[in-house]
Amino acid sequence: MxxxxxVSSDNRELTVSVIGTFDFSCVQDFRASYSxxxxxxxxxxxxxxxxxxxxxxxxxxxxxxxxxGEGIAITIVxxxxxxxxxxVISRFDKKFDFS
Amino acid sequence: xxxxSKKVYIPxxxxxxxxxxxxxxxxxxxxxxxxxxxxxAWWIVCYKQQNGREVDVDNGSEGVDMLDSELRSFMLxxxxxxxxxxxxxxxxxGDSVEKLGLSFSGLSExxxxxRNLLINIVSRIQGEESSDSSSSLTVKAFAQELDGIIGQYxxxxxxxxxxxxxxxxxxxxxxxxxxxxxxxxxxxxxIADQTNLLALNAAIEAARAGEAGxxxxxxxxxxxxxxxxxxxxxxxxxxxxxxxxxxxxxVKGVVGEMASLDMNIAINAKGHVDDMLKELEEVNHFIEGSxxxxxxxxxxxxxxxxxxxxxxQFGDIVExxxxxxxxxxxxxxxxxxSGSTPSGTSASSxxxxxxxxxxxxxxxxxxxxxxxxNVEEGDVSLF
Numbered sequence: 001m002x003x004x005x006x007v008s009s010d011n012r013e014l015t016v017s018v019i020g021t022f023d024f025s026c027v028q029d030f031r032a033s034y035s036x037x038x039x040x041x042x043x044x045x046x047x048x049x050x051x052x053x054x055x056x057x058x059x060x061x062x063x064x065x066x067x068x069g070e071g072i073a074i075t076i077v078x079x080x081x082x083x084x085x086x087x088v089i090s091r092f093d094k095k096f097d098f099s
Numbered sequence: 100x101x102x103x104s105k106k107v108y109i110p111x112x113x114x115x116x117x118x119x120x121x122x123x124x125x126x127x128x129x130x131x132x133x134x135x136x137x138x139x140a141w142w143i144v145c146y147k148q149q150n151g152r153e154v155d156v157d158n159g160s161e162g163v164d165m166l167d168s169e170l171r172s173f174m175l176x177x178x179x180x181x182x183x184x185x186x187x188x189x190x191x192x193g194d195s196v197e198k199l200g201l202s203f204s205g206l207s208e209x210x211x212x213x214r215n216l217l218i219n220i221v222s223r224i225q226g227e228e229s230s231d232s233s234s235s236l237t238v239k240a241f242a243q244e245l246d247g248i249i250g251q252y253x254x255x256x257x258x259x260x261x262x263x264x265x266x267x268x269x270x271x272x273x274x275x276x277x278x279x280x281x282x283x284x285x286x287x288x289x290i291a292d293q294t295n296l297l298a299l300n301a302a303i304e305a306a307r308a309g310e311a312g313x314x315x316x317x318x319x320x321x322x323x324x325x326x327x328x329x330x331x332x333x334x335x336x337x338x339x340x341x342x343x344x345x346x347x348x349x350v351k352g353v354v355g356e357m358a359s360l361d362m363n364i365a366i367n368a369k370g371h372v373d374d375m376l377k378e379l380e381e382v383n384h385f386i387e388g389s390x391x392x393x394x395x396x397x398x399x400x401x402x403x404x405x406x407x408x409x410x411x412q413f414g415d416i417v418e419x420x421x422x423x424x425x426x427x428x429x430x431x432x433x434x435x436x437s438g439s440t441p442s443g444t445s446a447s448s449x450x451x452x453x454x455x456x457x458x459x460x461x462x463x464x465x466x467x468x469x470x471x472x473n474v475e476e477g478d479v480s481l482f
Contacts, residue, residue, distance in 0.1 A: 027267055056358035
């Protein structure tokens with residue numbers, strides 16, 4: 001399982017952690033991670049264990065944003081430098097929160 | 100004896116004139132003339148010491164005449180040498196000053212030209228202005244265009260990925276629907292099987308009824324056939340649906356490939372362009388600084404040259420001074436010469452010369468004040 005989820009103790013925040021390569025192979029699992037019946041107030045993508053991403057990851061993130069709604073904040077955390085660079089060049093820093 | 104006392108006075112008068120002159124005058128030419136006067140006085144004193152007794156013994160005008168003429172020839176010689184030297188100094192200084200002035204003007208002109216050339220080069224590199232701005236492509240503009248193209252490419256890539264993933268999601272939904280359809284097909288098969296069983300039971304019951312159940316047996320047989328057909332149809336539908344599902348899986352794979360493009364090429368290209376733009380910016384910054392410095396240096400050079408050209412006015416002053424020396428020397432020669440035709444005694448001839456010198460001095464006093472003011476003004480601007 002390369003995608004795992006964790007709900008915060010107050011049941012308001014969902015953290016999705018991806019492991020290894022964040023690419024097309026994750027598409028089902030990643031979609032399943034956030035498209036349950038429950039809506040959360042805040043979503044966090046933990047990229048700490050991601051070594052490589054391709055454009056499908058960007059597509060997945062954009063689809064996630066579309067699904068959860070523009071008003072809900074999605075924060076991408078713990079990016080490795082090479083992955084952060086991809087996000088910056090793709091101008092994702094204007095669409096998502098980075099910390 | 101009155102002759103002796105008169106002779107003693109001559110050097111004294113000369114010495115006095117020299118002293119007064121040297122006290123009064125500041126300028127070099129007057130000092131020179133003063134020294135000359137002192138020298139003349141000295142000669143006279145020396146002559147008197149050496150030949151005085153002889154003259155006294157001879158008590159005649161012949162000795163004095165000889166002294167007078169010798170003295171005059173010395174003075175003439177000296178005056179002409181001085182005049183020549185003065186004119187030489189004047190011409191040498193004048194020539195050199197003129198050449199220096201030309202050199203300095205050339206230097207200033209060339210440094211300005213150099214600066215303009217460099218500024219042209221720089222503006223050409225920076226693309227600030229060029230003769231045909233629409234057709235020329237500067238490095239900076241090119242890099243910016245490239246940056247824009249890469250940005251568009253990245254945007255396109257992301258847009259394709261986003262839509263592809265969206266399509267994949269919808270395909271996923273479709274597959275889910277297919278799976279539900281298979282479930283329903285399974286349920287249909289169960290119903291058909293149950294129908295088949297029911298028909299079998301009906302056939303058995305019809306056989307038990309004997310002749311009366313014969314018609315019913317036919318119906319039961321038909322129902323069995325229908326359930327068989329239903330199962331066959333079910334299998335066909337399942338097969339077709341299975342094919343559709345496989346095709347959809349294929350589509351999913353293709354769309355997935357479309358979505359999964361390696362970002363590294365775009366990222367590297369973008370990184371290179373960014374680096375290039377940054378470096379260009381730095382180079383431009385450096386060039387601007389250098390041009391500013393260059394302008395400053397050129398300004399300094401021009402200032403220095405202006406100062407140097409201003410200082411070259413000393414040539415005029417030196418020329419004036421040497422002219423004065425020459426004129427004075429010429430005047431001296433003239434005065435000394437004019438008195439040399441002995442119309443009376445040597446003593447009276449010397450007295451005549453002295454009177455002439457005095458008159459000339461007085462006249463000179465007026466013109467000197469003017470020329471000296473000029474020199475002093477020159478002094479201020481020079482040093």
